[in-house]
Amino acid sequence: MPRGITEPDNLGHFGPYGGMFVPETLMSPLKELAEQYDKVRRDAAFHKELDYYLRNFVGRPTPLYHAQRLSKELGATVYLKREDLCHTGAHKINNSLGQVLLARRMGKRRIIAETGAGQHGVATATVAAMFGLECVIYMGAVDMERQALNVSRMRRLGATVVSVTAGQQTLKEAINEAMRDWVTNVRETHYILGSVLGAHPYPMMVRDFQSVIGRETRRQILAAEQRVPTHIIACVGGGSNAIGIFYPFIKDKRVRLIGVEAGGDAIKPGHHAARFAGGRLGILQGTRTFVLQDADGQIQLTHSVSAGLDYAAVGPEHALLRDLKRAEYYHASDAEAMKAVNTLCRLEGILPALESAHAIAYAMKKRRSFKSRDLIIFNLSGRGDKDVQQMETWDATHLKDGAKKP
Numbered sequence: 001m002p003r004g005i006t007e008p009d010n011l012g013h014f015g016p017y018g019g020m021f022v023p024e025t026l027m028s029p030l031k032e033l034a035e036q037y038d039k040v041r042r043d044a045a046f047h048k049e050l051d052y053y054l055r056n057f058v059g060r061p062t063p064l065y066h067a068q069r070l071s072k073e074l075g076a077t078v079y080l081k082r083e084d085l086c087h088t089g090a091h092k093i094n095n096s097l098g099q100v101l102l103a104r105r106m107g108k109r110r111i112i113a114e115t116g117a118g119q120h121g122v123a124t125a126t127v128a129a130m131f132g133l134e135c136v137i138y139m140g141a142v143d144m145e146r147q148a149l150n151v152s153r154m155r156r157l158g159a160t161v162v163s164v165t166a167g168q169q170t171l172k173e174a175i176n177e178a179m180r181d182w183v184t185n186v187r188e189t190h191y192i193l194g195s196v197l198g199a200h201p202y203p204m205m206v207r208d209f210q211s212v213i214g215r216e217t218r219r220q221i222l223a224a225e226q227r228v229p230t231h232i233i234a235c236v237g238g239g240s241n242a243i244g245i246f247y248p249f250i251k252d253k254r255v256r257l258i259g260v261e262a263g264g265d266a267i268k269p270g271h272h273a274a275r276f277a278g279g280r281l282g283i284l285q286g287t288r289t290f291v292l293q294d295a296d297g298q299i300q301l302t303h304s305v306s307a308g309l310d311y312a313a314v315g316p317e318h319a320l321l322r323d324l325k326r327a328e329y330y331h332a333s334d335a336e337a338m339k340a341v342n343t344l345c346r347l348e349g350i351l352p353a354l355e356s357a358h359a360i361a362y363a364m365k366k367r368r369s370f371k372s373r374d375l376i377i378f379n380l381s382g383r384g385d386k387d388v389q390q391m392e393t394w395d396a397t398h399l400k401d402g403a404k405k406p
Contacts, residue, residue, distance in 0.1 A: 012200020118150025
C-alpha cells in the first residue's frame with residue numbers, strides 16, 4: 001500500500017494531533033490491537049482474504065460514473081465514485097469487514113460498534129452475521145428515531161441495538177457507551193470504531209481499510225480520462241470516506257482535496273458541526289484534534305440534518321492535512337444539502353445520502369469558479385434510502401405551503 005505524507009508515529013500522533021488519550025484500562029488492549037494490526041497489514045494472506053470478500057460480498061470495485069447532466073450543470077467534467085452501490089448501501093462496510101477479519105484472527109467472538117446514521121451499524125451487523133459473531137450496536141436515541149429504517153435492518157440481521165439516552169443522544173454519546181462496554185468486556189470483545197477517530201490505531205487502521213476507495217478511483221479515472229482529477233470532493237463527519245478517497249492522492253499536488261463539513265442552520269454554537277469553522281484544539285474520546293467546545297473545554301451541542309455528520313470532533317489526519325495546506329475544508333448548510341439531494345435526484349436519477357449531499361452542495365455554491373477543463377470526482381459515500389423520512393420532515397418544517405422543493 002503506498003504511504004502518504006501524514007503517517008502517524010508509534011503512538012498514533014499525526015503531528016500535534018491524534019494519540020492515545022484513554023483510561024489506563026484501555027492502554028493494554030489498544031497496544032495489543034496496534035501490534036496485531038501491524039502484523040496483518042503486511043500479511044499477504046490477510047489481504048487476499050480481505051480482497052476476496054470485498055469483491056464477492058461487498059461488490060467491489062464500485063463504479064466511477066460519468067455524471068453527464070451534473071457535468072453540464074457545474075460546467076466541468078464530473079464523476080461520482082459510487083460507494084452507495086456497496087452491499088448495505090455505503091462505504092462503511094469496507095472498514096467493518098476489515099476489522100471483523102482482524103477480530104477473528106485475534107480470537108474475538110463478540111463485536112460492538114457505535115453508529116450515527118446507522119450505516120456503520122448495519123455494515124457491522126451484516127459482517128458479524130456472515131461470520132456468526134455476537135453483535136451489539138450502540139446508537140443515540142435521537143438517531144434511532146430519525147434512522148428507524150437502519151435500526152430495523154440491524155435488528156433483522158441479529159444485532160442487539162442499545163438506545164443511548166444520555167446527553168444529546170447522538171453519535172458522541174453512542175461512542176461513550178461503546179467504550180464503556182469495551183472496558184468491561186475487553187477479553188472477548190472487539191470494538192469496531194466506524195470512522196478515523198478515537199485513539200491509535202483506529203484513525204490509521206480505518207483509513208487503511210477505506211483507502212481501497214481512492215486506489216480504485218485512481219485506476220478508474222486514469223483509464224477513463226488518462227489524467228488525474230483536478231478536484232476530489234467528499235463530505236467530512238469523522239472523515240473516513242474522505243480520507244479513504246484522499247489518501248492515495250495525497251502526494252499528487254495537482255489534485256485539490258476538498259472536505260465538506262456540516263454547516264447546519266448557522267455557524268454559531270449548537271447549530272452546526274463544522275469543526276474547522278467553529279472549533280479549536282482539544283481532546284475527545286481518545287484523540288487530540290479540532291473539537292467544538294466552549295471556553296471552559298466543555299463539548300458543545302452539534303446539529304446537522306445529517307446524522308452521520310453530527311459529531312463534535314474531526315479525524316486527526318484531516319487536522320494535519322489542513323495544517324499542511326494539502327486539503328481544504330469548507331461547510332454546507334442543511335438547506336444547501338437538501339437542494340443538492342434534489343438536484344442529483346433530478347439530474348442523474350440518484351438519491352444520495354444526506355451526508356454525501358454536502359459535497360455536492362459545496363460544488364453547486366462554487367460552480368462559477370469551475371473551468372470547462374476541470375475534472376471533478378465526488379465520493380458518493382452512501383445512498384439516501386435511510387434519509388427519506390428525514391428529508392420529508394425537513395421539507396414539511398422548512399418549506400412553505402405550496403413552495404417548490406429546492
